[in-house]
Amino acid sequence: MKxxxxxxxxxxxxxxQVLQWLAENPVDVLCLQETKLTDDKFPTAAIExxxxxxxxxxxxxxNGVAILSKLPISDVVKxxxxxxxxxxxxxxxxxxxxxIVCAYVPNGQSIDSDKYPYKLGWLAALREWLxxxxxxxxxxxxxxxxxxxxxxxxxxxxxxxxxxVLVSExxxxxxxxxxxxxxxxxxxxxxxxxxxxxxxDYRQLGFRLNKGMRIDHILLSxxxxxxxxxxxxxxxxRKWEQPSDHAxxxxxxx
DNA sequence: ATGGCTCGTGTAACGAGA
Numbered sequence: 001m002k003x004x005x006x007x008x009x010x011x012x013x014x015x016x017q018v019l020q021w022l023a024e025n026p027v028d029v030l031c032l033q034e035t036k037l038t039d040d041k042f043p044t045a046a047i048e049x050x051x052x053x054x055x056x057x058x059x060x061x062x063n064g065v066a067i068l069s070k071l072p073i074s075d076v077v078k079x080x081x082x083x084x085x086x087x088x089x090x091x092x093x094x095x096x097x098x099x100i101v102c103a104y105v106p107n108g109q110s111i112d113s114d115k116y117p118y119k120l121g122w123l124a125a126l127r128e129w130l131x132x133x134x135x136x137x138x139x140x141x142x143x144x145x146x147x148x149x150x151x152x153x154x155x156x157x158x159x160x161x162x163x164x165v166l167v168s169e170x171x172x173x174x175x176x177x178x179x180x181x182x183x184x185x186x187x188x189x190x191x192x193x194x195x196x197x198x199x200x201d202y203r204q205l206g207f208r209l210n211k212g213m214r215i216d217h218i219l220l221s222x223x224x225x226x227x228x229x230x231x232x233x234x235x236x237x238r239k240w241e242q243p244s245d246h247a248x249x250x251x252x253x254x
Numbered sequence: 255a256t257g258g259c260t261c262g263t264g265t266a267a268c269g270a271g272a
Contacts, residue, residue: 009260009261009271010260010261010262012261012262013260013261013262034261034271036261036262060262060263061261061262061263061269061270062262062270062271107270107271107272108272109270109271109272115270147271147272164272165272166272199272201258201259201271201272202258202259202260202271203257203258203259203260204257204258204259206259213272215272242260244260245259245260245271245272
């Protein structure tokens with residue numbers, strides 16, 4: 001079983017790329033973030049024509065998440081039941097006995113922005129909810145754009161980024177509190193190339209110069225991590241015309 | 255140097271992303 005996550009930065013713009021990517025990478029489950037579409041505008045027919053079932057939760061202009069699946073989807077939950085949130089950032093579903101959580105963690109903007117405490121509070125509430133989900137779901141996978149680089153090796157220039165949003169100690173502690181639930185960063189289960197990133201700034205030749213960050217993650221419960229045989233970042237679509245600034249991350253579960 | 259791209263909104267700049 002292959003599980004993937006991709007922040008597409010507008011599904012309206014990126015739908016052709018998502019369909020092309022799925023044709024080349026027929027994963028079982030694909031979690032999308034930043035669809036930026038209200039539900040009435042979601043391209044359900046095109047995705048179903050590609051052989052995927054789909055559930056989604058969106059809003060105008062910002063945020064929005066979706067789960068695409070080759071297999072039947074059940075027990076869908078929109079947003080964190082423990083956290084009142086006008087922003088559509090979470091979608092959960094059960095697929096083939098695996099509890100899938102698709103998450104678009106707030107960016108935070110900067111550590112002195114009011115969006116920063118929102119991000120930390122949101123993450124604390126996510127932890128509380130995932131702790132509950134873990135009680136009833138042995139197989140739990142939390143995929144998405146976490147907007148946190150876990151370690152300095154996940155940042156192209158750690159000195160320049162020190163203390164800033166995406167790398168600050170409270171954010172890293174919030175991510176560590178998730179892994180402390182028994183969830184493992186699938187990417188780090190395996191040997192990886194140095195300077196492996198999942199996001200590159202559109203500006204200043206970020207991708208060409210590999211000035212990126214690893215902020216998109218797949219967290220797996222012990223039961224899934226034990227059966228995970230690979231986790232890779234697919235840089236290919238970042239090279240396509242009019243790309244998302246994020247690359248897909250794929251985990252293989254045997 | 256707070257900009258440098260890209261997107262949505264809406265049809266001009268501007269907020270947001272990271």
